[in-house]
Amino acid sequence: MAKTQTKTGGAAKALLATAVTLLAAATAADARSACEYVPIHRILASAGGVYKFADGRQLKARKVSVGGCSTMPALPSGIAYPDTNSNYTVMSHESDACITGTGRDGSTPTYAGFQAIVIEANGFKFSADLVLEDIDAQPVADPTQGWRETMSSLAMADGAVVRPSMTTKPGSLVAVQPFRVPRASLQEVGFPSSDDLLISGAAYSSWTETKNCPFMNDTMGQCKAFVSYPTPVDRLLIIYAITQKSANDPNAAAFFSEVTLACGCQCAEKPGASEMTVPVHGSAGTCKTVPSKSPAYRCDFMGNFWCETAEKTRWEMTGRSGACALVSSTIQKPVSSYTPDSKFGKLPEP
Ligand SMILES: *[C@@H]1O[C@H](CO)[C@@H](O)[C@H](O)[C@H]1NC(C)=O
Numbered sequence: 635m636a637k638t639q640t641k642t643g644g645a646a647k648a649l650l651a652t653a654v655t656l657l658a659a660a661t662a663a664d665a666r667s668a669c670e671y672v673p674i675h676r677i678l679a680s681a682g683g684v685y686k687f688a689d690g691r692q693l694k695a696r697k698v699s700v701g702g703c704s705t706m707p708a709l710p711s712g713i714a715y716p717d718t719n720s721n722y723t724v725m726s727h728e729s730d731a732c733i734t735g736t737g738r739d740g741s742t743p744t745y746a747g748f749q750a751i752v753i754e755a756n757g758f759k760f761s762a763d764l765v766l767e768d769i770d771a772q773p774v775a776d777p778t779q780g781w782r783e784t785m786s787s788l789a790m791a792d793g794a795v796v797r798p799s800m801t802t803k804p805g806s807l808v809a810v811q812p813f814r815v816p817r818a819s820l821q822e823v824g825f826p827s828s829d830d831l832l833i834s835g836a837a838y839s840s841w842t843e844t845k846n847c848p849f850m851n852d853t854m855g856q857c858k859a860f861v862s863y864p865t866p867v868d869r870l871l872i873i874y875a876i877t878q879k880s881a882n883d884p885n886a887a888a889f890f891s892e893v894t895l896a897c898g899c900q901c902a903e904k905p906g907a908s909e910m911t912v913p914v915h916g917s918a919g920t921c922k923t924v925p926s927k928s929p930a931y932r933c934d935f936m937g938n939f940w941c942e943t944a945e946k947t948r949w950e951m952t953g954r955s956g957a958c959a960l961v962s963s964t965i966q967k968p969v970s971s972y973t974p975d976s977k978f979g980k981l982p983e984p
């Protein structure tokens with residue numbers, strides 16, 4: 635679920651009933667605000683690898699076989715599974731160059747070779763959620779003899795690395811653990827770094843059970859990791875590898891979900907001096923209007939910003955003599971500039 639489905643707090647909820655008309659007015663003003671999601675295979679299958687949302691924003695995506703880690707020809711990374719209507723995108727391997735090590739001996743497993751998908755935004759930043767799925771193990775009797783999968787994600791905002799929150803469900807067979815990513819591998823996916831990075835990765839972790847999780851029927855989330863970027867990013871990386879080589883099965887595949895973007899719109903600063911209503915000290919239920927310290931934003935398809943929708947409580951005048959009440963309203967919060975490049979995704983002229 636997208637984190638933008640913000641819950642209204644208890645106090646605000648109590649007051650909400652008295653402010654229904656005001657709230658409806660605020661929501662109508664934000665009618666252009668859209669909530670979008672996209673399965674990544676759909677970006678990869680778009681002309682030139684560029685996908686356009688109904689609101690005009692563009693994302694592009696590319697696949698990279700990093701450090702010689704190749705994909706499975708019969709089920710290559712980046713395709714839709716089980717069909718093109720699905721939200722799921724395949725990640726697969728078929729190479730010894732995709733092995734990170736398990737870290738069981740106390741060493742840090744390393745994403746030197748891995749399958750990668752890199753997604754870039756055209757002139758805006760976005761908050762996003764996605765689910766890494768089917769991170770499982772070869773069902774063999776001896777857990778040290780089968781492949782074991784791992785997936786991760788990392789992002790950037792204006793060239794600086796952004797780490798997501800990554801969580802698993804209670805009772806999961808997958809754990810979040812540290813992985814090293816060498817500088818050279820980061821270079822290959824367009825994540826310039828002056829040093830190797832330590833990042834979190836989700837890896838199959840049980841040494842007592844070897845489970846091949848049923849894809850799309852993992853209701854307990856035993857083989858899933860939930861990834862969230864609450865801080866907007868402009869470049870997103872998805873990583874797939876295995877932590878341990880199989881004695882007899884050279885390939886495996888996992889999947890990841892659609893990417894859900896926070897709700898928002900192209901926006902601009904509201905013209906004119908903005909005002910705000912503040913309670914009068916020592917006079918309960920009455921307010922006064924004062925100049926606002928920070929500008930307010932509204933949806934505007936000519937605007938130079940991208941806004942994300944947020945819930946806020948504020949004081950609203952309800953009658954004469956300064957009578958006021960606390961109301962809940964939807965506001966637009968600028969999260970980045972909106973400066974799309976018309977040449978985005980175009981190949982350089984020969
Ligand atoms: C894909 O994901 C979206 C958003 O989470 C959901 O509304 C839709 O029903 C999903 N489609 C399929 C085919 O599962």
Ligand SMILES: *[C@@H]1O[C@H](CO)[C@@H](O)[C@H](O)[C@H]1NC(C)=O
Pocket residue numbers: 848851
């Ligand atoms: C999903 O798993 C449950 C429990 O293992 C099983 O009973 C059910 O038949 C499965 N559903 C599908 C569609 O495979």
